[in-house]
Amino acid sequence: EDVALAHLQEAGLRLVERNYRVAAGPSRRGGEVDLILREPDGTLVFVEVRARADRRHGGAAASVTASKQRRLIYAAQHYLLRHASPPPCRFDVVAIDGHELDWLQGAFEAG
Numbered sequence: 001e002d003v004a005l006a007h008l009q010e011a012g013l014r015l016v017e018r019n020y021r022v023a024a025g026p027s028r029r030g031g032e033v034d035l036i037l038r039e040p041d042g043t044l045v046f047v048e049v050r051a052r053a054d055r056r057h058g059g060a061a062a063s064v065t066a067s068k069q070r071r072l073i074y075a076a077q078h079y080l081l082r083h084a085s086p087p088p089c090r091f092d093v094v095a096i097d098g099h100e101l102d103w104l105q106g107a108f109e110a111g
Helices: 002-010 056-062 066-080
Strands: 014-022 031-038 044-052 089-097 100-108
Touching: 002 014, 002 031, 002 044, 002 089, 002 100, 014 066, 031 066, 044 056, 044 066, 056 089, 056 100, 066 089
Parallel strands: 044 089
Antiparallel strands: 014 031, 031 044, 089 100
């Protein structure tokens, strides 16, 4: 996560929050957003960081399943309740396979 954060900050994003968690209830899993950053244009970026030793079994990016995406979206929606007028948002994935980092901007959408 530290490597991903440093990479995104070097690209001009500013850290807003780290490891934002929300519970969903006793019978449902909640969600967590690894990093929440802001682009210079004001866009709020919810980032999932995934790391794998190598690309076997699809690599780090492939591990962001539909179920994981739903939990991220749930947490992001909860986070956005803080804003009377939510800013533009997107979901990114930073996939780290061994020593290779891929920043997938707009990796998936909420709707």
